Amino acid sequence: MQNFTMERFRLDGKKALVTGGAGMLGYHAANAFAEAGADVAVVDLPQCLERAQKIADELAEKYGVKATAYGVDLCDEAGVDQMCRDVAAKLGTIDIVHSNAGVGGSRTPDYETPLSDYMRVMQGNFVTMFLVDTAAVRIMIRDGHGGSIINTCSMGGSCVMQGPPYETFDNSSYGASKAAALYFTKSLAAQVIRYGIRVNSISPGHITPASGGQLHDDSIDEATIETFSISQPAKRTCDVDELMGGLVYLASDASSYCVGMDLLMDGGHTLW
Protein backbone atom coordinates (compact mmCIF):
# COMPACT_ATOMS: atom_id res chain seq x y z
CA MET A 1 0.00 0.00 0.00
CA GLN A 2 1.29 3.44 -0.91
CA ASN A 3 1.31 6.25 1.65
CA PHE A 4 -0.12 8.99 -0.47
CA THR A 5 -3.39 9.73 1.32
CA MET A 6 -2.44 13.18 2.61
CA GLU A 7 -0.90 14.08 -0.77
CA ARG A 8 -4.34 13.71 -2.34
CA PHE A 9 -5.63 16.63 -0.29
CA ARG A 10 -3.08 19.03 -1.83
CA LEU A 11 -4.26 21.60 -4.39
CA ASP A 12 -0.87 22.74 -5.67
CA GLY A 13 -1.15 24.48 -9.03
CA LYS A 14 -4.96 24.29 -9.07
CA LYS A 15 -6.96 27.44 -9.86
CA ALA A 16 -9.82 28.04 -7.44
CA LEU A 17 -12.66 30.56 -7.74
CA VAL A 18 -14.56 31.44 -4.55
CA THR A 19 -17.80 33.43 -4.74
CA GLY A 20 -18.87 35.43 -1.73
CA GLY A 21 -15.12 35.47 -1.08
CA ALA A 22 -15.30 38.74 0.86
CA GLY A 23 -17.82 37.26 3.32
CA MET A 24 -17.32 35.06 6.36
CA LEU A 25 -17.28 31.53 4.93
CA GLY A 26 -15.80 32.58 1.58
CA TYR A 27 -12.89 34.34 3.25
CA HIS A 28 -11.99 31.22 5.23
CA ALA A 29 -12.48 28.99 2.17
CA ALA A 30 -10.18 31.17 0.06
CA ASN A 31 -7.56 30.88 2.81
CA ALA A 32 -7.97 27.10 3.06
CA PHE A 33 -7.60 26.60 -0.70
CA ALA A 34 -4.53 28.85 -0.81
CA GLU A 35 -3.02 27.07 2.19
CA ALA A 36 -3.46 23.79 0.28
CA GLY A 37 -1.52 25.33 -2.63
CA ALA A 38 -4.17 26.70 -5.01
CA ASP A 39 -4.16 30.04 -6.80
CA VAL A 40 -7.38 31.81 -5.86
CA ALA A 41 -9.85 34.28 -7.35
CA VAL A 42 -11.86 36.08 -4.67
CA VAL A 43 -15.20 37.07 -6.22
CA ASP A 44 -17.85 39.25 -4.60
CA LEU A 45 -20.19 42.17 -5.29
CA PRO A 46 -18.67 45.29 -6.92
CA GLN A 47 -19.14 47.22 -3.66
CA CYS A 48 -17.03 44.55 -1.88
CA LEU A 49 -14.19 44.66 -4.41
CA GLU A 50 -11.87 46.64 -2.16
CA ARG A 51 -12.20 44.04 0.59
CA ALA A 52 -11.89 41.20 -1.96
CA GLN A 53 -8.66 42.74 -3.28
CA LYS A 54 -7.32 43.07 0.25
CA ILE A 55 -8.02 39.39 0.85
CA ALA A 56 -6.35 38.44 -2.46
CA ASP A 57 -3.27 40.45 -1.49
CA GLU A 58 -3.24 38.77 1.93
CA LEU A 59 -3.40 35.29 0.34
CA ALA A 60 -0.58 36.03 -2.07
CA GLU A 61 1.62 37.27 0.75
CA LYS A 62 0.72 34.57 3.29
CA TYR A 63 0.84 31.49 1.05
CA GLY A 64 2.94 32.59 -1.94
CA VAL A 65 0.14 31.76 -4.38
CA LYS A 66 -1.29 33.84 -7.20
CA ALA A 67 -4.48 35.58 -6.08
CA THR A 68 -6.85 37.96 -7.79
CA ALA A 69 -10.11 39.75 -6.96
CA TYR A 70 -13.22 40.39 -9.03
CA GLY A 71 -16.35 42.46 -8.37
CA VAL A 72 -19.56 41.37 -10.09
CA ASP A 73 -23.22 40.93 -9.23
CA LEU A 74 -23.66 37.19 -9.71
CA CYS A 75 -27.33 37.66 -10.66
CA ASP A 76 -26.10 39.20 -13.93
CA GLU A 77 -25.78 36.39 -16.48
CA ALA A 78 -23.49 38.22 -18.90
CA GLY A 79 -21.40 39.55 -16.00
CA VAL A 80 -20.91 36.03 -14.59
CA ASP A 81 -19.88 34.65 -17.95
CA GLN A 82 -17.38 37.47 -18.44
CA MET A 83 -16.06 37.06 -14.88
CA CYS A 84 -15.36 33.34 -15.42
CA ARG A 85 -13.58 34.07 -18.69
CA ASP A 86 -11.53 36.86 -17.11
CA VAL A 87 -10.57 34.75 -14.09
CA ALA A 88 -9.57 31.84 -16.36
CA ALA A 89 -7.48 34.22 -18.50
CA LYS A 90 -5.78 35.67 -15.43
CA LEU A 91 -5.07 32.41 -13.56
CA GLY A 92 -4.70 30.13 -16.61
CA THR A 93 -7.95 28.17 -16.17
CA ILE A 94 -10.50 27.24 -13.49
CA ASP A 95 -10.18 23.86 -11.73
CA ILE A 96 -12.14 24.47 -8.54
CA VAL A 97 -15.27 26.53 -7.92
CA HIS A 98 -16.71 27.21 -4.51
CA SER A 99 -20.16 28.58 -5.32
CA ASN A 100 -20.80 30.16 -1.97
CA ALA A 101 -22.27 33.67 -2.36
CA GLY A 102 -25.60 33.99 -0.65
CA VAL A 103 -28.11 36.14 1.18
CA GLY A 104 -30.12 35.71 4.37
CA GLY A 105 -33.76 34.66 4.43
CA SER A 106 -36.73 36.91 4.94
CA ARG A 107 -37.96 35.85 8.39
CA THR A 108 -41.35 37.46 7.97
CA PRO A 109 -44.53 36.68 9.97
CA ASP A 110 -46.06 33.29 9.11
CA TYR A 111 -47.18 33.03 5.49
CA GLU A 112 -46.71 36.79 4.90
CA THR A 113 -43.52 36.91 2.83
CA PRO A 114 -43.91 39.30 -0.12
CA LEU A 115 -43.12 37.80 -3.51
CA SER A 116 -40.41 40.42 -4.06
CA ASP A 117 -38.57 39.14 -1.01
CA TYR A 118 -39.00 35.51 -2.04
CA MET A 119 -37.49 36.35 -5.42
CA ARG A 120 -34.60 38.26 -3.79
CA VAL A 121 -33.62 35.18 -1.81
CA MET A 122 -34.08 32.72 -4.68
CA GLN A 123 -31.97 34.99 -6.89
CA GLY A 124 -29.29 35.58 -4.27
CA ASN A 125 -28.87 31.95 -3.21
CA PHE A 126 -29.91 29.84 -6.16
CA VAL A 127 -29.77 31.81 -9.41
CA THR A 128 -26.25 33.02 -8.58
CA MET A 129 -25.13 29.41 -8.10
CA PHE A 130 -26.81 28.21 -11.31
CA LEU A 131 -25.10 30.97 -13.33
CA VAL A 132 -21.65 30.55 -11.79
CA ASP A 133 -21.61 26.74 -11.96
CA THR A 134 -22.76 26.55 -15.57
CA ALA A 135 -20.37 29.29 -16.73
CA ALA A 136 -17.48 27.55 -14.95
CA VAL A 137 -18.45 24.16 -16.41
CA ARG A 138 -18.18 25.66 -19.91
CA ILE A 139 -14.62 26.81 -19.14
CA MET A 140 -13.67 23.44 -17.61
CA ILE A 141 -15.00 21.56 -20.65
CA ARG A 142 -13.27 24.02 -23.00
CA ASP A 143 -9.96 23.50 -21.17
CA GLY A 144 -10.48 19.72 -20.99
CA HIS A 145 -9.11 18.97 -17.52
CA GLY A 146 -12.16 18.21 -15.38
CA GLY A 147 -12.64 20.00 -12.09
CA SER A 148 -14.44 20.21 -8.79
CA ILE A 149 -17.44 22.40 -7.98
CA ILE A 150 -18.61 22.78 -4.40
CA ASN A 151 -21.91 24.49 -3.73
CA THR A 152 -22.69 26.00 -0.36
CA CYS A 153 -26.16 24.78 0.53
CA SER A 154 -27.45 24.62 4.11
CA MET A 155 -29.07 22.27 6.58
CA GLY A 156 -31.98 24.70 6.06
CA GLY A 157 -32.49 23.05 2.66
CA SER A 158 -33.43 19.79 4.41
CA CYS A 159 -35.34 20.87 7.52
CA VAL A 160 -37.52 23.70 8.80
CA MET A 161 -35.27 25.95 10.86
CA GLN A 162 -36.43 26.63 14.39
CA GLY A 163 -37.12 29.96 16.01
CA PRO A 164 -37.29 30.63 19.74
CA PRO A 165 -39.55 28.11 21.54
CA TYR A 166 -43.19 28.18 20.43
CA GLU A 167 -42.53 30.87 17.82
CA THR A 168 -42.76 30.29 14.11
CA PHE A 169 -41.91 32.62 11.29
CA ASP A 170 -41.60 32.34 7.55
CA ASN A 171 -38.01 31.74 6.52
CA SER A 172 -39.08 29.36 3.78
CA SER A 173 -37.53 31.48 1.04
CA TYR A 174 -34.12 30.56 2.45
CA GLY A 175 -34.93 26.86 2.83
CA ALA A 176 -36.50 26.71 -0.62
CA SER A 177 -33.49 28.38 -2.23
CA LYS A 178 -31.13 25.92 -0.51
CA ALA A 179 -33.34 22.91 -1.36
CA ALA A 180 -33.21 24.06 -4.99
CA ALA A 181 -29.42 24.31 -4.67
CA LEU A 182 -29.22 20.76 -3.30
CA TYR A 183 -31.30 19.40 -6.16
CA PHE A 184 -29.34 21.39 -8.74
CA THR A 185 -26.06 20.04 -7.31
CA LYS A 186 -27.18 16.47 -7.90
CA SER A 187 -28.59 17.17 -11.34
CA LEU A 188 -25.50 19.03 -12.56
CA ALA A 189 -23.24 16.34 -11.06
CA ALA A 190 -24.96 13.68 -13.15
CA GLN A 191 -24.63 15.82 -16.28
CA VAL A 192 -20.93 16.69 -16.11
CA ILE A 193 -19.15 13.77 -14.46
CA ARG A 194 -18.48 12.41 -17.95
CA TYR A 195 -16.12 15.37 -18.42
CA GLY A 196 -14.33 14.55 -15.16
CA ILE A 197 -16.09 17.43 -13.40
CA ARG A 198 -17.35 16.56 -9.93
CA VAL A 199 -20.13 18.62 -8.37
CA ASN A 200 -20.83 18.28 -4.65
CA SER A 201 -22.14 20.46 -1.84
CA ILE A 202 -21.68 21.32 1.79
CA SER A 203 -24.63 21.97 4.10
CA PRO A 204 -23.54 23.77 7.26
CA GLY A 205 -25.62 24.40 10.34
CA HIS A 206 -25.48 27.85 11.97
CA ILE A 207 -21.93 29.14 11.63
CA THR A 208 -20.26 31.28 14.26
CA PRO A 209 -18.87 34.46 12.74
CA ALA A 210 -15.13 34.70 13.10
CA SER A 211 -12.68 37.52 12.58
CA GLY A 212 -12.35 38.32 8.89
CA GLY A 213 -16.07 38.30 8.07
CA GLN A 214 -19.45 39.27 9.39
CA LEU A 215 -22.61 37.22 9.81
CA HIS A 216 -24.68 37.93 6.70
CA ASP A 217 -27.90 36.86 8.15
CA ASP A 218 -29.39 39.51 10.40
CA SER A 219 -32.63 37.50 10.30
CA ILE A 220 -31.02 35.22 12.88
CA ASP A 221 -31.13 36.79 16.32
CA GLU A 222 -29.57 35.78 19.61
CA ALA A 223 -32.71 33.94 20.77
CA THR A 224 -32.70 31.80 17.64
CA ILE A 225 -29.03 30.99 18.05
CA GLU A 226 -29.68 30.11 21.71
CA THR A 227 -32.58 27.83 20.70
CA PHE A 228 -30.38 26.19 18.12
CA SER A 229 -27.57 25.72 20.59
CA ILE A 230 -29.64 23.94 23.25
CA SER A 231 -31.86 21.90 20.98
CA GLN A 232 -29.45 19.88 18.91
CA PRO A 233 -27.01 17.09 19.76
CA ALA A 234 -23.77 19.11 19.60
CA LYS A 235 -25.37 21.94 21.65
CA ARG A 236 -23.32 24.63 19.94
CA THR A 237 -22.96 26.49 16.67
CA CYS A 238 -20.31 25.64 14.08
CA ASP A 239 -16.95 27.39 14.12
CA VAL A 240 -16.32 28.39 10.51
CA ASP A 241 -12.91 26.67 10.61
CA GLU A 242 -14.67 23.35 11.23
CA LEU A 243 -15.96 23.45 7.64
CA MET A 244 -12.56 23.82 5.99
CA GLY A 245 -11.48 20.16 6.09
CA GLY A 246 -14.66 19.17 4.26
CA LEU A 247 -14.21 21.89 1.67
CA VAL A 248 -10.60 20.99 0.88
CA TYR A 249 -11.63 17.32 0.77
CA LEU A 250 -14.32 18.02 -1.84
CA ALA A 251 -12.03 20.33 -3.83
CA SER A 252 -9.23 17.80 -3.97
CA ASP A 253 -8.50 14.36 -5.44
CA ALA A 254 -9.13 12.93 -1.96
CA SER A 255 -12.84 12.94 -2.88
CA SER A 256 -12.39 11.63 -6.44
CA TYR A 257 -15.34 9.20 -6.13
CA CYS A 258 -17.75 11.73 -4.61
CA VAL A 259 -20.29 12.81 -7.21
CA GLY A 260 -23.41 14.79 -6.31
CA MET A 261 -22.79 14.25 -2.60
CA ASP A 262 -23.92 16.63 0.13
CA LEU A 263 -21.58 16.95 3.09
CA LEU A 264 -23.94 17.84 5.94
CA MET A 265 -22.03 19.51 8.79
CA ASP A 266 -24.73 20.47 11.27
CA GLY A 267 -23.68 19.19 14.69
CA GLY A 268 -26.37 16.53 14.40
CA HIS A 269 -29.18 19.08 14.13
CA THR A 270 -31.15 17.15 11.52
CA LEU A 271 -30.91 13.88 13.52
CA TRP A 272 -33.66 15.01 15.91
Ligand SMILES: NC(=O)c1ccc[n+]([C@@H]2O[C@H](COP(=O)([O-])OP(=O)(O)OC[C@H]3O[C@@H](n4cnc5c(N)ncnc54)[C@H](O)[C@@H]3O)[C@@H](O)[C@H]2O)c1
Ligand atom coordinates in the same frame (compact mmCIF):
# COMPACT_ATOMS: atom_id res chain seq x y z
N1 LIG B 1 -23.78 31.87 8.25
C1 LIG B 1 -24.41 30.73 8.43
O1 LIG B 1 -24.78 30.36 9.56
C2 LIG B 1 -24.67 29.83 7.25
C3 LIG B 1 -25.20 28.55 7.48
C4 LIG B 1 -25.42 27.72 6.39
C5 LIG B 1 -25.14 28.15 5.09
N2 LIG B 1 -24.64 29.40 4.93
C6 LIG B 1 -24.36 29.83 3.55
O2 LIG B 1 -22.99 30.08 3.45
C7 LIG B 1 -22.75 31.03 2.40
C8 LIG B 1 -21.85 32.13 2.92
O3 LIG B 1 -22.50 32.75 4.01
P1 LIG B 1 -21.76 33.68 5.05
O4 LIG B 1 -22.31 33.33 6.39
O5 LIG B 1 -20.30 33.63 4.81
O6 LIG B 1 -22.38 35.08 4.64
P2 LIG B 1 -21.65 36.46 4.26
O7 LIG B 1 -22.71 37.47 4.11
O8 LIG B 1 -20.57 36.73 5.22
O9 LIG B 1 -21.04 36.15 2.84
C9 LIG B 1 -21.84 36.09 1.68
C10 LIG B 1 -21.12 36.87 0.60
O10 LIG B 1 -21.84 36.70 -0.63
C11 LIG B 1 -21.78 37.96 -1.30
N3 LIG B 1 -22.90 38.04 -2.23
C12 LIG B 1 -24.23 37.99 -1.95
N4 LIG B 1 -24.96 38.14 -3.06
C13 LIG B 1 -24.07 38.32 -4.08
C14 LIG B 1 -24.21 38.54 -5.47
N5 LIG B 1 -25.41 38.66 -6.06
N6 LIG B 1 -23.08 38.67 -6.20
C15 LIG B 1 -21.86 38.58 -5.65
N7 LIG B 1 -21.67 38.36 -4.33
C16 LIG B 1 -22.76 38.24 -3.56
C17 LIG B 1 -21.90 39.00 -0.20
O11 LIG B 1 -21.45 40.27 -0.62
C18 LIG B 1 -21.06 38.37 0.90
O12 LIG B 1 -19.72 38.82 0.88
C19 LIG B 1 -24.14 31.52 1.97
O13 LIG B 1 -24.52 30.85 0.79
C20 LIG B 1 -25.03 31.12 3.13
O14 LIG B 1 -26.36 30.93 2.75
C21 LIG B 1 -24.39 30.24 5.95
